[in-house]
Amino acid sequence: xxxxxxxALLEEYALVARALSAPxxxxxxxxxxxxxxxxxxxxxxxxxxxxxxxxxxxxxxRAALVTSRRDGKAVIYRLTDAKTLTLMDMLRVVxxxxxxxxxxxxxxxxxxxxxxxxVSRADLAARLAEGSVTVLxxxxxxxxxTGHIPGALNATLAELQQMLPTLAAGAEIVAYCRGPxxxxxxxxxAALRRHGLNARRLEGGLPEWREExxxxxxxx
Amino acid sequence: xxxxxxxALLEEYALVARALSAPxxxxxxxxxxxxxxxxxxxxxxxxxxxxxxxxxxxxxxRAALVTSRRDGKAVIYRLTDAKTLTLMDMLRVVxxxxxxxxxxxxxxxxxxxxxxxxVSRADLAARLAEGSVTVLxxxxxxxxxTGHIPGALNATLAELQQMLPTLAAGAEIVAYCRGPxxxxxxxxxAALRRHGLNARRLEGGLPEWREExxxxxxxx
DNA sequence: CTATCATTCAAACTATCGCTTGAATGACCT
DNA sequence: AGGTCATTCAAGCGATAGTTTGAATGATAG
Numbered sequence: 001x002x003x004x005x006x007x008a009l010l011e012e013y014a015l016v017a018r019a020l021s022a023p024x025x026x027x028x029x030x031x032x033x034x035x036x037x038x039x040x041x042x043x044x045x046x047x048x049x050x051x052x053x054x055x056x057x058x059x060x061x062r063a064a065l066v067t068s069r070r071d072g073k074a075v076i077y078r079l080t081d082a083k084t085l086t087l088m089d090m091l092r093v094v095x096x097x098x099x100x101x102x103x104x105x106x107x108x109x110x111x112x113x114x115x116x117x118x119v120s121r122a123d124l125a126a127r128l129a130e131g132s133v134t135v136l137x138x139x140x141x142x143x144x145x146t147g148h149i150p151g152a153l154n155a156t157l158a159e160l161q162q163m164l165p166t167l168a169a170g171a172e173i174v175a176y177c178r179g180p181x182x183x184x185x186x187x188x189x190a191a192l193r194r195h196g197l198n199a200r201r202l203e204g205g206l207p208e209w210r211e212e213x214x215x216x217x218x219x220x
Numbered sequence: 221x222x223x224x225x226x227x228a229l230l231e232e233y234a235l236v237a238r239a240l241s242a243p244x245x246x247x248x249x250x251x252x253x254x255x256x257x258x259x260x261x262x263x264x265x266x267x268x269x270x271x272x273x274x275x276x277x278x279x280x281x282r283a284a285l286v287t288s289r290r291d292g293k294a295v296i297y298r299l300t301d302a303k304t305l306t307l308m309d310m311l312r313v314v315x316x317x318x319x320x321x322x323x324x325x326x327x328x329x330x331x332x333x334x335x336x337x338x339v340s341r342a343d344l345a346a347r348l349a350e351g352s353v354t355v356l357x358x359x360x361x362x363x364x365x366t367g368h369i370p371g372a373l374n375a376t377l378a379e380l381q382q383m384l385p386t387l388a389a390g391a392e393i394v395a396y397c398r399g400p401x402x403x404x405x406x407x408x409x410a411a412l413r414r415h416g417l418n419a420r421r422l423e424g425g426l427p428e429w430r431e432e433x434x435x436x437x438x439x440x
Numbered sequence: 441c442t443a444t445c446a447t448t449c450a451a452a453c454t455a456t457c458g459c460t461t462g463a464a465t466g467a468c469c470t
Numbered sequence: 471a472g473g474t475c476a477t478t479c480a481a482g483c484g485a486t487a488g489t490t491t492g493a494a495t496g497a498t499a500g
Contacts, residue, residue: 005325006403010243012322013308013401016315017246020237022488023230039447052489054448059487064318073446073497080318087314088233090307095236098284098300102232105225181233183226242458259477272459274478279457293467293476 019063020091024048025056030181032066033085033207034143036078082211085179089204092180109186111194118203119174124149125214127172134167136160136175136199138184139206149176149209150217157187164195172198179205239283240311244268245276250401252286253305253427254363256298302431305399309424312400329406331414338423339394344369345434347392354387356380356395356419358404359426369396369429370437377407384415392418399425 003011019025027046031037037045043053057077060066065084068077079085096102106115127133128151135152137144144154155163167173173192177184185201192199202209210216223231239245247266251257257265263273277297280286285304288297299305316322326335347353348371355372357364364374375383387393393412397404405421412419422429430436 005329006401007243008325009322009403010246010401012319012325013246013311013315014241014243016311016319017237017240018487021234021241023227023234024488026230026233026237049490050447051449051491054446055488058448065314070497073444075447081314083310083314083317087307087310090303090310091233091236094285094301094303094307095233097303099232099236102229105228105232109225181226181230183229244458269460270477271461271479274476275458278478290467293474295477 016063019060019065030178032079036076038074038076089180109183111190116200118201120203124174134171134173138175138177138188145219147216147218150215174202176202177205179207236283239280239285250398252299256296258294258296309400329403330410336420338421340423344394354391354393358395358397358408365439367436367438370435394422396422397425399427
């Protein structure tokens, strides 16, 4: 007794949605958007145990959202398709539009104040070309090292506090982090604005920037 | 003990994904994309029992993908936001790209033959203006009655067989149905092409057409 | 060939899902 | 008010998900 093609299709689509239906897996995908990673690195970044991380990765693989290859003893995972980022971003857009709770959390991140509109990537590229902007990469140093927007300063939220006095009051600052799911840039912008600085968030994060074929700088 | 804002956000996004993770709910959303509906109508269209349908609708409501209002004794559901259609379409795109099984099912629908590229909605609009195309609405008559592309003929797959002789061999035919998840248009195009007719699918379906602000015809 | 190390598997537990059945709610109609 | 009808709730079932623990796999290094 075979099921109808229609149901079969819906089941496949549902399979992909199910893969996105656990916070742990969204977190893994966000990490993988930065670049390929081994299981151990992913487990550490996401705070999962190794075994649990491995199982989540295998669910992502069942939905074909990630693929893996062996490198020595390690298994390296990566996103199958960059379109997955678009899908995850749509997920965020729909959640933000519909769920009041998301609005509330985001407002909390900005310290209750109204956050300014984010800067588009095209805008930032233009301003970078004229050198009229300071770019801030608010990710951990190891992720910065793997690749960042050319000219960007790196500072975690903690380091940012010490850095505040060195930032000119008038200059425009644009902060970015891992991508639309990442809260670092929100928090950094809130901190900077509390100190009277002219800071805004970049729309998206490094994966989106890279995906558009824009320039990336590396350390070493 | 409060969880981090980051985890809180991911949980909200995961909640939306979970809402999309059951075939029954995808089917309900596809129906609701056609227009608002009561519980009974939705249950019948999707083949669910009333109670089961009601429960799925409440899960969709928890994720804020649908809202409801009372109309007499009936409760009418509708999509909260048209962006949900984009999200569902991205789900399909990612599934089609990554899952070989989806490819196989779609190929099966086309009778194993290569299906031609779908016609874009802008293209169809242009051809409609010059009258150089026959448009076929392959949905049940009641959905056609609620709204369809101006000038479109209505025929279910069964009725299509009888209609074949009346279609000119040279004319271009464009078939559409409920949207990207709907298989009727695929099947109709396959049937028409087996009879040597020049048929293609419209990209998307009526909801997408309506969403772009294009003209809709109604019966009565 | 053996030891080592990263990853995966297996088993166990609790929690939740999807579906069914039958009762409860709540608004309309006479 | 009482009856009627659409919808929702509640309870129960088997199946599956998420997590932890500990053992098994499989490739590399000596």
